[in-house]
Amino acid sequence: MKKIYFKVISILIIATIILNAVSISYAASSISSQKNELNQKIQETKDNLNEVNSQKEESQNKVNDLSSQIDSYESQINSLKSEIETKTNEVQELQKKLDELEAEREKNQNLLDERLVTLYEAGEVSYLDMLLSSTDLTEFISSYYMIETLTAADKELIQNLENDKKEIAETQEKVNSSLSEIETKKTELESVQQELSKAKNEEQTKVDELTEQSHDLESDVEEYEKKMKELDAKEKAQEAALQKKYEEAKKKAEQGNSSGSSSSSGSSSGSGSSVSSKGFIRPVKSGSITATMYYSSGKYHGAVDFGVSTGTPVYAAADGIVVTSTWGGSDSYGYYIKIKHYNGLYTLYAHGSSLVASVGQEVKQGQLIMYSGNTGNSTGPHLHFEVRVSPGGYSNRVNPLNYLP
Ligand SMILES: [Zn+2]
Known part of the structure; x- marks a missing residue:
């Protein structure tokens, strides 16, 4: 009886956290x-x-x-x-x-x-x-x-x-x-x-x-x-705050590295997750790569897809700051997250079922950021994973296989 009660409470708390994360x-x-x-x-x-x-x-x-x-x-x-x-x-x-x-x-x-x-x-x-x-x-x-x-x-x-x-x-x-x-x-x-x-x-x-x-x-x-101008100003302020946060976190990370302690913990990603020479881990623990970079019907798929079922935890590939956590549209990414890493690269995680990390949040490598899903322009549950050399534009996408372990 007590156990069930605890379970219900836990679910409620988790649900609240998830809902909060989404609303944030x-x-x-x-x-x-x-x-x-x-x-x-x-x-x-x-x-x-x-x-x-x-x-x-x-x-x-x-x-x-x-x-x-x-x-x-x-x-x-x-x-x-x-x-x-x-x-x-x-x-x-x-x-x-x-x-x-x-x-x-x-x-x-x-x-x-x-x-x-x-x-x-x-x-x-x-x-x-x-x-x-x-x-x-x-x-x-x-x-x-x-x-x-x-x-x-x-x-x-x-x-x-x-x-x-x-x-x-x-x-x-x-x-x-x-x-x-x-x-x-x-x-x-x-x-x-x-x-x-x-x-x-x-x-x-x-x-x-x-x-x-x-x-x-x-x-x-x-x-x-007038409202648009206000939004522009707000957006600029937000971007500036985000950039400031990024610079601070980056400085902190670099100081941590030089003080001799082992590079970003990745502890929550569990044992067995290897880190590539570029410093990235796989964003999901399971699931094989079902698609890589390719052209299809005039569109370039600048990502790798991991075949994982809906609700699979998605982890940050490296330390960084969450710069986007949003609904990207039903004809596009669905729920997706973008992280700016301290090496200047960006990673993007798309078609999520729900978002965990929010904009401006500092995340560690292997930290839970999202649950995978089938939202947006997706034909089945999978995680769409991109690496970018610059935040905007599809042309800034590079082959994730060159960055993953
Ligand atoms: Zn994809």
Whole structure:
């Protein structure tokens, strides 16, 4: 009972340690993955921004086009307005003339009426009176004919005035009808102009919205780029700290060597593990080499593979500082570790099932750093082991067989 309890506790502790190791390595490595994520975000946001800006430009062009159309209608409407004014004045002038003619006609009509009365009275009633009141026959005749002549002249004058009135009224009617035509046209143009204005306002709203979107995206990009700078600085600081740690550990290792004590312990790697002339041991105790350096489908396999089952302990090939302990991607290394050794070489251990050592950790030769697995671009459980002369780049890989015992 007690034994089982102890066992459970041990498993829990180990599990916690492993989980911690993994989470630490995540935290330590997250800068590069954060940078990748951020870069992707920046690219997406910039693409989005370009799209929004081109939409905005398109809408702005439409607004400009509508504006110039509206302006052209405006000038047409204005010229119709001045035409209307001219015609209205003309109608008023004609009306004034008509009124004058009417007054004249009335005046002459009254005169005529008077004369007609005189004539009538002379003709129907008082010929005798007129004859008697006349000093002689000649005066009577001349009076009579004079009135008759005047009457005829009056009649002619009135007729002329009426003819003039008729003519002017006709002209006025023509002007009036052309005026109403112009007004109809103006109304039509105004309604088209109003529709154009409405369309322009709608398009302008779009432009405003897109402008706002564009500004938002721009500030997003700015924010992301600021974050990126912070990450760059963080990464640089981390690299510097790592380098400092490496230099210190290297110095310590060299002092240890020169003080006469035997080179790096390797004790935990157990007996039987031999050290090569280059100072490396095999990273796994079991498992044969299943693949070496080769080219395959255009890709160079710059490593040796050890055929080991998932969960096999993986050991540091030599003393050094862990510079990478991370998830390298499902299409790549999976969980992997990279160690910088004091001789300037790097070793890399890939496709692990779980990580034990974390970034910045000083490790001894033969120290457990990882459990092997089948993660990343791997077709079966194995340990992929690389030796590099420089940290980055596949071209810096050298044949591990030349370094292993
Ligand atoms: Zn491999």
